[in-house]
Amino acid sequence: MASHERRDIVLVVDDSPNTLRMLTDAIEGAGMTVLVALDGEQAMSLIERITPDVILMDAVMPGLDGFEICRLLKRNSALSHVPIIFMTGLSETEDIIKGLDAGGVDYVTKPIAPNELLARIRVHLANARISHSARAALDASGRFLLAANRAGQVLWMTPQAAKLLSTAIPNVNSETYVLPTHIREWLTQYTGREPALASTGIAFNPPDSEIKLELSVISQIGADEILLRLIDGDPNDDQMALRSKLGLTQREAEVLLWIARGKSNRDVAEILTLSPRTVNKHLETIFTKLGVENRTSAAALAARTLGAR
Numbered sequence: 001m002a003s004h005e006r007r008d009i010v011l012v013v014d015d016s017p018n019t020l021r022m023l024t025d026a027i028e029g030a031g032m033t034v035l036v037a038l039d040g041e042q043a044m045s046l047i048e049r050i051t052p053d054v055i056l057m058d059a060v061m062p063g064l065d066g067f068e069i070c071r072l073l074k075r076n077s078a079l080s081h082v083p084i085i086f087m088t089g090l091s092e093t094e095d096i097i098k099g100l101d102a103g104g105v106d107y108v109t110k111p112i113a114p115n116e117l118l119a120r121i122r123v124h125l126a127n128a129r130i131s132h133s134a135r136a137a138l139d140a141s142g143r144f145l146l147a148a149n150r151a152g153q154v155l156w157m158t159p160q161a162a163k164l165l166s167t168a169i170p171n172v173n174s175e176t177y178v179l180p181t182h183i184r185e186w187l188t189q190y191t192g193r194e195p196a197l198a199s200t201g202i203a204f205n206p207p208d209s210e211i212k213l214e215l216s217v218i219s220q221i222g223a224d225e226i227l228l229r230l231i232d233g234d235p236n237d238d239q240m241a242l243r244s245k246l247g248l249t250q251r252e253a254e255v256l257l258w259i260a261r262g263k264s265n266r267d268v269a270e271i272l273t274l275s276p277r278t279v280n281k282h283l284e285t286i287f288t289k290l291g292v293e294n295r296t297s298a299a300a301l302a303a304r305t306l307g308a309r
Helices: 017-029 040-049 066-074 093-102 114-140 159-168 181-187 195-200 238-246 250-260 265-271 276-290 295-307
Strands: 009-013 033-037 054-058 084-088 106-109 145-148 154-157 202-204 213-222 225-232
Touching: 009 017, 009 040, 017 033, 017 114, 033 040, 040 066, 054 066, 054 114, 066 084, 066 093, 084 093, 084 114, 093 106, 106 114, 154 159, 159 213, 159 225, 181 202, 213 250, 225 238, 238 250, 238 295, 250 265, 250 276, 250 295, 265 276, 276 295
Parallel strands: 009 033, 009 054, 054 084, 084 106
Antiparallel strands: 145 154, 145 225, 202 213, 213 225
């Protein structure tokens, strides 16, 4: 019976026929499908029709060089998850940094050792699948999440977050959006060790919009990638009501709301991407603030608070 298992697609971009021949033999021998492009224009044309699983990119080519191709691809949210491995004879530190800054995940110098390159390809394919699957799960669950760097440039956002942002800011391009100045200044303070930033949030009121939004930090997920939650600042929102009426932080309000909806500590931990131990600590603080002794009493108080609006 014929196998219908999908083969990984590797796009090799290099202007050297000898390099293309050597890599094609090695990659096809490892059970993957190879696409080849001799220059940047050919590569971009191919990618418009087929999305590869990984790209091997020669850094220095005539015309559109590998660094610029990489930057162009990383600006496209549909392609930003594809790992790009640079291949080049350049080995100076500044060249390696240039490749990584452009969005590459790895950098190998020529002459290339095929077995080492194949090992790197497998590692980056596995990492990309994990990251892409996690992003797809967040999209499917309707979470209002986005990631930005400390310069305020939005790197990606879930469809629900993009929808909420476009409601507040008509005609916004979520792929090139840069957060307002006061939020950029706020992000520069975050080093991953300030729990206050993760628990309070910051107001985000787009100009000429009646919609009031808020951003809170979830965690740092890369060297310069911070995961944020976009919050609808409507006072009728359940989380906002619990925060303002019961004196809770954003995170505490989230935990209490899910407890009030009958979720277990483990369920809450999975929903909010926390550890069960962290959920327990939040509950201890919530009990103290509310003057109650257990989760049942806390849930009942939350229900009364929301029902009284």
